[in-house]
Amino acid sequence: xxxxxxxRIVGRWVSACLVLLxxxxxxxxxxxxxxxxxxxEYGSLSLEHSKGATIDEHGRGSGTFDCSVYxxxxxxxxxxxxxxxxxxxxxxxxxLASAHIHTATQKFAYFSGTITLDSGxxxxxxxxxxxxxxxxxxxxxxxxxxxxAGRLRL
Numbered sequence: 500x501x502x503x504x505x506x507r508i509v510g511r512w513v514s515a516c517l518v519l520l521x522x523x524x525x526x527x528x529x530x531x532x533x534x535x536x537x538x539x540e541y542g543s544l545s546l547e548h549s550k551g552a553t554i555d556e557h558g559r560g561s562g563t564f565d566c567s568v569y570x571x572x573x574x575x576x577x578x579x580x581x582x583x584x585x586x587x588x589x590x591x592x593x594x595l596a597s598a599h600i601h602t603a604t605q606k607f608a609y610f611s612g613t614i615t616l617d618s619g620x621x622x623x624x625x626x627x628x629x630x631x632x633x634x635x636x637x638x639x640x641x642x643x644x645x646x647x648a649g650r651l652r653l
Contacts (some may be wrong), residue, residue, distance in 0.1 A: 535597045535650040539584070542568045542634075554636075556643050560585060561571070561614040570645065572608050572636075573597040577601075579610045583647075590621025592653070614647055627652045 501635035544558030552574045559599025564587035571582045581596040591635040593642070598612025611633035 502607070504621055533652045535628075536563070536653045537583065538563045538630060538647060538651050538653075540568075540647045542562055542570075542647075543643040544568060544570060544641075544643045544645065549641065554641055556641070558643075560637055568645075570643070574641075581611065581614075583632075590619055590623040591615050592619045593625045594624045598632055603638075606638060608638060609633075609635050616651060619653075623653055624653065 526571035538564040540560045542558055542560040544556035546554065547557045549557040554572040554574070556570045556572065558568055558590035560566050560647075566584060566585055569584045571579045571589055577600040579596070579598040579600060581598070582595040583592075583594045583596055585592045594614045594616040596612060598610040600608045600610045602609040611631070613629050615629045616626045618624070628649065628651035630647050630651055632645070632647055634645035
């Protein structure tokens with residue numbers, strides 16, 4: 500085998516290896532983002548406004564962030580849909596939650612499901628991930644206790 504042919508074969512082999520390495524590294528780089536953070540946030544909220552099946556709640560979260568929290572719930576049978584906004588120091592975090600009421604008494608409704616972070620601002624502009632979303636809501640005052648727990652990219 501001639502030296503020039505051997506150089507072409509080695510060159511192609513090196514090029515193929517580089518393309519393979521780049522292809523293998525691309526998904527990891529695309530998925531790279533903020534590190535996972537253990538989140539365990541409790542919220543105590545009270546009614547701000549309600550209209551039909553939509554309930555606007557505002558309150559304070561404690562735990563991971565200790566910040567102001569706003570939730571807009573929409574009830575449809577046993578389905579609870581929620582727009583969630585939290586305002587920790589340095590920015591905001593926005594998510595959508597979906598839960599089901601699994602127990603209802605004369606005084607309280609108990610729900611559980613998941614929340615998916617949509618976006619954020621400031622330090623949390625790349626916020627993402629899914630966590631558990633559960634809580635209780637008073638059937639007379641609409642006061643709500645909520646917990647968000649899981650590993651999220653913040």
